[in-house]
Amino acid sequence: MKQYSRAQTRKIAVYLAFIAPALAFFSFFFVYPVLGTFELSLYRWDGLAPKVFVGLANLRFLLKDTSRMLTALSNTLFISVVTTITLNVGSLVIALMLARDRRLTELYKTLLFLPVVISRVASAIIFGCLLDPSSGFINYLLRAIGLGRLALPWLGTPVVSLLVISAIIIWGGIGVSMTIYIAGLKAIPTELTEAADIDGAGSMRKLRHITLPLLAPALTVNFCLVFISCLKVFDEPWLIYHATPPRISSTVSTIIVWEAFSGSQFGVSAAMAVLLFVLTLVLGFGVLFLLRARERRMY
Amino acid sequence: MPRIRSQRPALAVNILFYVAISILALVVVFPILAIVSNSFKTYGEYMQNPVSLPAHPVLESYAKAWQGGAFAVHLRNTLFVVVSSVAGILVISGLAAYGIARLEELTKLGTVIYAFLVAGIMVPPTTVIVRVFFLLQTLHLLNALSGVIFCYLGAYLSVPVLLMTGFFKSVPKELFDAIEIDGCGPVRTFLNIVVPLSRPVISTVVILLSVWLWNEFLFPYILISADRKMTVQVALQNMATMFWTDVPTMFASVMFTILPLIAVYLILQRQFIEGLSRGALKG
Structure with a gap:
C-alpha cells in the first residue's frame, strides 16, 4: 500500500469531491436501473401484483418462443450487418472523393453531413411518407416512368422494410463516417503516395497497397461504431411499426419496450434487455478484436 | 516544389468527379427537398401529384401542424x-x-x-x-x-x-x-x-x-x-x-x-x- 502525505490525502479528497456529483447521477439514474433490469429478469411481474421469482424461466420462455425472439434477433442482426457494410463502403468511397481539396468540396461536405442533425423520428417519418404505397413520392415516380411493377408496399414487405430501416440509418450516418474517413485519409503522409508514384504504381494499386492498409484504424472505429449503434436500433422500427404488419420489422429493442409497456410482461422484457446487453458487449468487443487483429496482420 | 504529374487529375476525371459527387449529394439532400416542397402544398394537391413543385405555395399545412x-x-x-x-x-x-x-x-x-x-x-x-x-x-x-x-x-x-x-x-x-x-x-x-x-x-x-x-x-x-x-x-x-x-x-x-x-x-x-x-x- 502506497503511503500518502497529508497534503496528498487532502488533494485526493478534494478531487473525489469533484467527481462525486457525476458519480451520484450516473449511479442512481443509470447503473442502478441496469442492475434492476438484471434483477427483474428473474421475476414474473405485470407491473401491479407482487413480483414472483421464476429464475431463468423468462429466458427459457424467450428461447422457446422462437417466432418473436428469433424474428427480432435476426431482424436486428440483418439491419446491423447490411447497414454497417453499406454505410462503410459508401462513406469510404465518398471520403476518397472528398479527401483532396478541390473547388466546392466544403459545400458537398456540408450537404452530405446535413442528415446527421435530423432526428431519427423525423427521418423515419420522412422516409415512411415518401415510401407510402399509395400516395408516396417514390411509388408515384415509379408509376410515372412506367416502372409501376417496382412500386412495392415498401414498409409492409418482409426484408424490404428492414432495408428501409437500414437506408434511414445510412442516410443519417454518412456524414459522421465520411468525416472520420476523411480525417484518416488526410493523416496519410504524402511521401508514401509520392514514392509510389515515382515507382510507377497506378491509382488502384496505390489504393489497395497504401491507402486502405493505412486506413485500417479508421475502418475499425467506423465499423464498431455503426455496428454497435445498429444493435440497439429502436426509433426507426418503432416509428414505422404502425405502418407495417406486426413483427415484420421488430427489433430486439422494440420488443423490449413492447413487452413492458404494451404487454405488461416486465420480466420477459427485462430478460430480453439482459440478452441485448450481453449481445452488445459480446458482438461489440468481438468485432473490435477481430478488426484489431486484422489491423496487426496488415503491418 | 515540382508537382508530380498524376497529382493533377485530367479534365475527364474532374468532370466525372463532379458528376458523381453531385448525384450523391442530391440523393442525400433529396428527401429534405421533397418534404420542403410538399409541405407547401394542400392535401388535395399532394394527393394529385407528390412530385411536382407546389403550384400555389400555401401555409395551410404549417398552420394545421402548428395547431395540431x-x-x-x-x-x-x-x-x-x-x-x-x-x-x-x-x-x-x-x-x-x-x-x-x-x-x-x-x-x-x-x-x-x-x-x-x-x-x-x-x-x-x-x-x-x-x-x-x-x-x-x-x-x-x-x-x-x-x-x-x-x-x-x-x-x-x-x-x-x-x-x-x-x-x-x-x-x-x-x-x-x-x-x-x-x-x-x-x-x-x-x-x-x-x-x-x-x-x-x-x-x-x-x-x-x-x-x-x-x-x-x-x-x-x-x-x-x-x-x-x-x-x-x-x-x-x-x-x-x-x-x-x-x-x-x-x-x-x-x-x-x-x-x-x-x-x-x-x-x-x-x-x-x-x-x-x-x-x-x-x-
Whole structure:
C-alpha cells in the first residue's frame, strides 16, 4: 500500500469531491436501473401484483418462443450487418472523393453531413411518407416512368422494410463516417503516395497497397461504431411499426419496450434487455478484436 | 516544389468527379427537398401529384401542424430540457473529468472511476428504460420535465467525461502544479484556469449534447405521457399516429422539429461537423 502525505490525502479528497456529483447521477439514474433490469429478469411481474421469482424461466420462455425472439434477433442482426457494410463502403468511397481539396468540396461536405442533425423520428417519418404505397413520392415516380411493377408496399414487405430501416440509418450516418474517413485519409503522409508514384504504381494499386492498409484504424472505429449503434436500433422500427404488419420489422429493442409497456410482461422484457446487453458487449468487443487483429496482420 | 504529374487529375476525371459527387449529394439532400416542397402544398394537391413543385405555395399545412402538434408548447419544453441538461451535464462531467485527470496522477482510483463512468457508452438505453420508468414513478417524477433531465444527467455523462478527461490529460500537469504552488486552491484553479482553457472541448460537448438531446426520443416517449409536457420528438411521433396519411401536415410538423437544428448547423458548420464526428469517434 502506497503511503500518502497529508497534503496528498487532502488533494485526493478534494478531487473525489469533484467527481462525486457525476458519480451520484450516473449511479442512481443509470447503473442502478441496469442492475434492476438484471434483477427483474428473474421475476414474473405485470407491473401491479407482487413480483414472483421464476429464475431463468423468462429466458427459457424467450428461447422457446422462437417466432418473436428469433424474428427480432435476426431482424436486428440483418439491419446491423447490411447497414454497417453499406454505410462503410459508401462513406469510404465518398471520403476518397472528398479527401483532396478541390473547388466546392466544403459545400458537398456540408450537404452530405446535413442528415446527421435530423432526428431519427423525423427521418423515419420522412422516409415512411415518401415510401407510402399509395400516395408516396417514390411509388408515384415509379408509376410515372412506367416502372409501376417496382412500386412495392415498401414498409409492409418482409426484408424490404428492414432495408428501409437500414437506408434511414445510412442516410443519417454518412456524414459522421465520411468525416472520420476523411480525417484518416488526410493523416496519410504524402511521401508514401509520392514514392509510389515515382515507382510507377497506378491509382488502384496505390489504393489497395497504401491507402486502405493505412486506413485500417479508421475502418475499425467506423465499423464498431455503426455496428454497435445498429444493435440497439429502436426509433426507426418503432416509428414505422404502425405502418407495417406486426413483427415484420421488430427489433430486439422494440420488443423490449413492447413487452413492458404494451404487454405488461416486465420480466420477459427485462430478460430480453439482459440478452441485448450481453449481445452488445459480446458482438461489440468481438468485432473490435477481430478488426484489431486484422489491423496487426496488415503491418 | 515540382508537382508530380498524376497529382493533377485530367479534365475527364474532374468532370466525372463532379458528376458523381453531385448525384450523391442530391440523393442525400433529396428527401429534405421533397418534404420542403410538399409541405407547401394542400392535401388535395399532394394527393394529385407528390412530385411536382407546389403550384400555389400555401401555409395551410404549417398552420394545421402548428395547431395540431401544439409546437409552441413542445418547442419550449424541448428547449428547456436541452438547455438545462446540457448545462448540468457540462458542469458535473467537467468537474469529474478534471478530478479524474488529476486523481490519476495520485492513485489508481482515478482510472477505476474513469472506466466505470465511461462504460456507460456500451449500454443500450433500452436496457435501462423500464427500470428508469419505475424509478421515476417512486420519485413522483413521471410526467415531469425535471425527471427527464435527471435521467439525461445519468445517461449522457459518459461521452462528455471521455472527451474532457482526454483533453485535461493532454494539458501538461506542470501547468496545474505551478498554479497550485502559487497558492491557488483546486476550486479556484478549476474556475479561473481550467474552464477558460477548455473552451474548444466545451464547445464540442455542447454541440454534441444539444444535437443528441434535441433528437432524443426513447426517454421522453416513455417517461412523459401528458400532452403539455411532451418534447418535440414525442409530439412528432404523436402527429404521425394521427396524421400519417395527411402527408403535407406531417412534413410541416417535421419542418418545425428539424429547422432549429438545421439553422444552427448552417451557421456553425465546421464546428458541428468536427464536434459530432469527434463525439462519435470517441463514443
